[in-house]
Amino acid sequence: MLVEITESDHDVLLDIVYATERNFTGIPVYRRPGCYLHPDAAAALGRAVTLAKAIGLRFKIFDAFRPSEVQWNFWAFRPDPEFLADPRRGSAHSRGVAVDLTLVDATGRELDMGTGFDAFTPLSHHANTDISAEAQRNRFTLLGIMSAAGWDFYGNEWWHYQLFQPTRYRVLSDSILDAPLSAV
Numbered sequence: 001m002l003v004e005i006t007e008s009d010h011d012v013l014l015d016i017v018y019a020t021e022r023n024f025t026g027i028p029v030y031r032r033p034g035c036y037l038h039p040d041a042a043a044a045l046g047r048a049v050t051l052a053k054a055i056g057l058r059f060k061i062f063d064a065f066r067p068s069e070v071q072w073n074f075w076a077f078r079p080d081p082e083f084l085a086d087p088r089r090g091s092a093h094s095r096g097v098a099v100d101l102t103l104v105d106a107t108g109r110e111l112d113m114g115t116g117f118d119a120f121t122p123l124s125h126h127a128n129t130d131i132s133a134e135a136q137r138n139r140f141t142l143l144g145i146m147s148a149a150g151w152d153f154y155g156n157e158w159w160h161y162q163l164f165q166p167t168r169y170r171v172l173s174d175s176i177l178d179a180p181l182s183a184v
């Protein structure tokens with residue numbers, strides 16, 4: 001049902017921040033650093049990996065499938081529709097068709113994107129010109145690769161990409177996984 005994305009199989013780096021304390025809740029909300037996508041999204045990621053590799057870049061993934069239980073917990077923690085999907089409507093993450101990611105160079109160093117992942121600030125918006133020119137160029141490189149690979153972007157978060165018309169896909173519970181992600 002969902003495809004596990006691994007560093008070796010998909011030639012990406014994984015830093016699943018919700019399995020660490022380095023996230024906006026301050027506590028690990030996943031019990032393990034699992035990364036899963038719907039097969040359609042996994043295929044689109046594969047196209048993006050190929051395009052990035054052609055210009056000497058790779059991806060570092062921060063989050064992908066986010067069980068609906070976790071989205072409810074996030075919403076209870078921070079009910080901010082600018083940066084989180086209302087779980088009543090269903091996040092594309094909970095459908096397995098969204099990914100949060102950045103680009104890294106050949107040495108694995110993250111490109112400067114102007115803000116970190118999950119920075120809840122207008123500086124994280126696409127087309128923000130208050131960040132450095134280099135960061136703007138890096139965001140456009142990410143946007144270009146992901147768009148060419150078939151992904152839609154979200155205007156408020158430079159790191160978030162999802163398949164078009166995500167409501168075609170079902171919202172999925174943690175129980176879809178053999179080993180649940182949710183730590184609660």
Ligand SMILES: [Zn+2]
Pocket residue numbers: 093098099100159160161
């Ligand atoms: Zn996202």
